Each structure stands twice: as C-alpha cells, then as structure tokens.
Amino acid sequence: xxxxxxxxxxxxxxxxxxxxxxxxxxxxxxxxxxxxxxxxxxxxxxxxxxxxxxxxxxxxxxxxxxxxxxxxxxxxxxxxxxxxxxxxxxxxxxxxxxxxxxxxxxxxxxxxxxxxxxxxxxxxxxxxxxxxxxxxxxxxxxxxxxxxxxxxxxxxxxxxxxxxxxxxxxxxxxxxxxxxxxxxxxxxxxxxxxxxxxxxxxxxxxxxxxxxxxxxxxxxxxxxxxxxxxxxxxxxxxxxxxxxxxxxxxxxxxxxxxxxxxxxxxxxxxxxxxxxxxxxxxxxxxxxxxxxxxxxxxxx
Numbered sequence: 250x251x252x253x254x255x256x257x258x259x260x261x262x263x264x265x266x267x268x269x270x271x272x273x274x275x276x277x278x279x280x281x282x283x284x285x286x287x288x289x290x291x292x293x294x295x296x297x298x299x300x301x302x303x304x305x306x307x308x309x310x311x312x313x314x315x316x317x318x319x320x321x322x323x324x325x326x327x328x329x330x331x332x333x334x335x336x337x338x339x340x341x342x343x344x345x346x347x348x349x350x351x352x353x354x355x356x357x358x359x360x361x362x363x364x365x366x367x368x369x370x371x372x373x374x375x376x377x378x379x380x381x382x383x384x385x386x387x388x389x390x391x392x393x394x395x396x397x398x399x400x401x402x403x404x405x406x407x408x409x410x411x412x413x414x415x416x417x418x419x420x421x422x423x424x425x426x427x428x429x430x431x432x433x434x435x436x437x438x439x440x441x442x443x444x445x446x447x448x449x450x451x452x453x454x455x456x457x458x459x460x461x462x463x464x465x466x467x468x469x470x471x472x473x474x475x476x477x478x479x480x481x482x483x484x485x486x487x488x489x490x491x492x493x494x495x496x497x498x499x500x501x502x503x504x505x506x507x508x509x510x511x512x513x514x515x516x517x518x519x520x521x522x523x524x525x526x527x528x529x530x531x532x533x534x535x536x537x538x539x540x541x542x543x544x545x546x547x548x549x
Contacts, residue, residue, distance in 0.1 A: 255494040259503055262490025263510035269483035271517050272476055273336075274343050279473070282337040282344070283459060284466035285480075289336060290451040292474075292481020293488070297445040300489060304441035311432035311439075321430035325443065328423030329450040335416030342409035376543060377502070384505060384540025390533030421491075421500035428496035436496035444488050508537055 269289060276285040424443060431439035459467040470477060494503045511534055519525065 255497045255503070256506055258490045259494045259506040260509055262487045262494070263507045264513055265483045265487035265490065266507070267510050267513040267517055269480050269487055270339070270343070270514070272480035272483065273340060275476060276470065276473060276480070277340050277344055280469040281463060281466040282340045283455065283463065284470035285340050286333060286336045287452070287455040287459065287467070288470050288477035288480045289484035290333075290448045290455065290481075291470075292477045293485030294445075294448050294452055294481070296482055296485040297441075297448045297489075300485070301441040301445045304438045308435050308438045311435050315432060315434075317430040321427055321443075321446075324423045324427035324430060325447050325450060328420040328427060329447045329454070331416045331420035331423060332447070333451055333455065335413045335420060338409045338413035338416065342406045342413060345406040345409065377505075380505060380540045380543030382540070383543055384508060384537050387533045387536025387538075387540055390529060390536060418500075418504075421495060421504060424492055425495040425500050428492060436493055439496045440489060440492035444485065444492050448485070448488070505540070508540075511537060 273285045273289060276288060280288070424447070427443040427447070428436065428439040431442050433439075456467065459470075491503065491507070515534070
C-alpha cells in the first residue's frame with residue numbers, strides 16, 4: 250500500500266502545471282509552439298540543479314551500487330523526447346481551441362498511461378480500472394468538438410490534444426522507470442536527479458533545434474525572460490512533484506489524480522482568456538471527477 254503523501258504532491262503539481270501552461274500559452278503567438286516549449290525546460294534548469302543539490306543534503310545520496318546506468322539513460326531519453334512533443338502538441342491544441350479545452354483534450358493521456366503502465370508491469374486493481382473507464386467517458390463528453398460550417402466537426406484541436414496525451418503517457422511511464430533506476434528507497438532524491446538530467450537533455454535539444462530551424466523564435470523566447478522565468482519555475486516545480494509521485498506509485502494513478510487540473514484550467518481560461526464552458530462540458534467534467542475519486546479509492 251503506497252503512502253498517500255503522493256496525492257497532495259500530485260494536486261500541488263497540477264496547480265503548478267496549470268500556471269505553467271497559462272504562461273506558455275501567452276508566448277505561443279510570438280515564440281511559436283517550440284519556443285514556448287523551450288522556456289519550460291531552459292528557464293527551469295537552474296531550479297532543477299539547485300533542487301538536486303538540496304535533495305542530496307536533505308535525504309542523502311543512495312548507494313551507487315543500486316544505480317542502473319543504462320536503463321536510466323534510456324528512460325530519460327525516451328521521456329525527454331516524448332515530453333517535448335507532448336508540450337508542443339498541447340500548446341497547439343490550446344491555440345486551435347482554447348486554453349481549457351486544450352487541457353481537457355490532453356487528458357486522453359489517462360487511459361493511454363494505464364495501457365503503457367500495463368505493458369511495463371504496473372497493474373491496477375479493478376476498482377481503479379473502473380475509475381479510469383469513467384474518467385475516459387467523461388473526457389470524451391467534455392472534449393467532443395462542435396460542428397462547423399458545412400456540418401463537419403473540427404478535430405484539429407482534438408488530434409493535437411490526443412497526440413499530447415499519448416506522448417505524456419509515454420513520458421510518464423519513462424520517468425517512473427528513470428526514478429526507479431536511481432533508487433527505490435529515496436523517491437525525493439531519485440526524482441531530483443531525473444528532473445535535472447531530463448531538463449538538461451530537453452534544453453540542449455530544443456536550443457539546437459531552434460538554432461537550426463527558427464532563430465527568431467529562440468530570440469523571442471529569450472527576450473521575454475520575465476514570463477519565461479515564471480514558466481520555467483512553474484514547469485520545474487510541477488515536474489518535481491510529478492517525478493516524486495511517479496517514483497512512489499504507477500503512472501496511471503498519478504495521471505488520474507492530476508486530472509484535477511481540469512477545473513483549474515477552466516477557471517484559468519475564464520479568468521485569463523475570457524473563455525466559457527457549455528453545460529455538456531461541465532457534465533463531462535463531473536464524470537471525470539467521479540472517475541478520479543473511484544481510481545484514487547481503488548488504489549488504497
């Protein structure tokens with residue numbers, strides 16, 4: 250039975266993630282999706298390495314004999330790439346729909362994370378699986394697009410959101426494996442190491458990509474350093490919470506509790522971007538809340 254401290258850690262991380270998404274969303278128009286993605290990692294890097302040092306002092310460094318180098322590197326590489334793709338796709342989904350709906354679409358990561366976890370040996374109880382199913386139905390209801398002119402439905406935002414969800418599912422399970430490769434006994438230190446290494450890989454890769462393909466986007470991301478620094482801090486802190494929880498429990502459980510960012514995103518969308526939700530979307534959100542509760546209870 251996992252200690253329940255992981256649940257408040259995930260909730261705090263979800264709030265920080267909503268703040269990070271809002272800050273990144275303001276940068277998309279000038280820096281593009283890749284520039285807005287970069288700031289999350291590059292400006293969060295100093296915080297990540299500072300936390301690594303603090304974690305070593307507070308919790309101590311686990312025995313190096315238990316450190317599995319190759320699995321750690323492979324998991325970090327896979328997770329880093331998947332998270333970069335997921336973040337860019339999420340920002341595009343928000344750009345094509347709105348802030349709240351982009352966040353809702355990306356919650357397709359929940360059933361996909363459960364599937365990925367099953368493939369790597371993280372099995373959920375039947376009550377928890379029922380919660381995942383209820384949450385999935387709620388997400389389908391809340392995310393279903395309206396008809397546009399000509400009677401067709403615009404699925405572009407949903408496609409980007411589902412891509413984000415799939416990539417987040419891969420990254421979540423990869424980061425759990427990375428933490429386990431560092432230490433099974435010290436989740437806080439393992440998370441600190443994994444966050445720092447992953448963000449270093451992501452920052453280096455994205456800077457190289459933008460230097461080669463879109464230097465104006467890179468300059469725009471660096472010039473708006475005040476907003477970028479806020480996004481970097483919130484991004485690091487959200488990742489620190491997520492990585493710590495992932496070192497404690499299966500990724501699907503982390504994702505299902507992280508769905509609490511949906512009402513947070515709705516409030517942020519209304520307050521910052523003047524967005525409104527329909528009755529159908531609110532009903533779907535209530536289904537999601539029921540699924541979250543069922544999954545959390547099923548994990549006890």
